[in-house]
Amino acid sequence: GMVSFDVGASVETVSEPVWRASLPAGEGEAARLLEDLEAKLAATQAALPAAEGGIDEVVHQKRMVAEGVSFAVPTLTPAEQTLWQLMRELEGEDEVVHYGMVEDGLAAAQQQWSAMANWLEQTLGHYTYVETEVGGQWIGRTTVAWQGDFQTYWSDERMSGEMDLHLRTLRVALSSRNTLLQTISLAAASAAKISLALSMGPAGAIQALPAAWKYINQVRQAWSAHQQVVKENE
Numbered sequence: 001g002m003v004s005f006d007v008g009a010s011v012e013t014v015s016e017p018v019w020r021a022s023l024p025a026g027e028g029e030a031a032r033l034l035e036d037l038e039a040k041l042a043a044t045q046a047a048l049p050a051a052e053g054g055i056d057e058v059v060h061q062k063r064m065v066a067e068g069v070s071f072a073v074p075t076l077t078p079a080e081q082t083l084w085q086l087m088r089e090l091e092g093e094d095e096v097v098h099y100g101m102v103e104d105g106l107a108a109a110q111q112q113w114s115a116m117a118n119w120l121e122q123t124l125g126h127y128t129y130v131e132t133e134v135g136g137q138w139i140g141r142t143t144v145a146w147q148g149d150f151q152t153y154w155s156d157e158r159m160s161g162e163m164d165l166h167l168r169t170l171r172v173a174l175s176s177r178n179t180l181l182q183t184i185s186l187a188a189a190s191a192a193k194i195s196l197a198l199s200m201g202p203a204g205a206i207q208a209l210p211a212a213w214k215y216i217n218q219v220r221q222a223w224s225a226h227q228q229v230v231k232e233n234e
Contacts, residue, residue, distance in 0.1 A: 006096050021034075048179075054083075054215070056154040059193050062197050087198060089106040090194070112214055129142070130169060134165060137155070139155050140162075142170050
């Protein structure tokens, strides 16, 4: 099964993006897929406070170095190490050596943020359309307006259990959207902290946004990987 956020619809044509869940046939298997999605979403939500704390720690350490209190690179997590190097690049330092691969660099972070910004422009400015398919058959689609109004369209061939799957899909989609908004808010606040720590001036927060976004995503991925290990060991 697959859940995706893409453009288009399988029933009536709409111009806005559609959050589509293509679930496998069989209520048990479909429910397990949604359970996995809910677990991944919970891991993302749990990662946000950790990411915020990590930003504060790196900014603090950077200020200590700048003030001459410390001259050594502090002990940091891999994600924090990447952020540290990105901040050095933002300062204009040459010969920055990254702890990871080339994709850890500022240019890659800027490309990542640019792609996300383009996606956000296409999606967050519109209504949310949430659509569920089970075994390749369309079950229902719900339109959610920004003010919270809902309107659901059902297939004539739907079954009660499949209706429950669509409502569960709707909850996952809305929670995912809210988590994305929280992540964007955290990235903006983190970019402002980075800009202030580096004395980058009025436009500094915008310049630092790709670095903050990349760091938060690395923390999120680490949390998700940790949760997967925990689940496998249960």
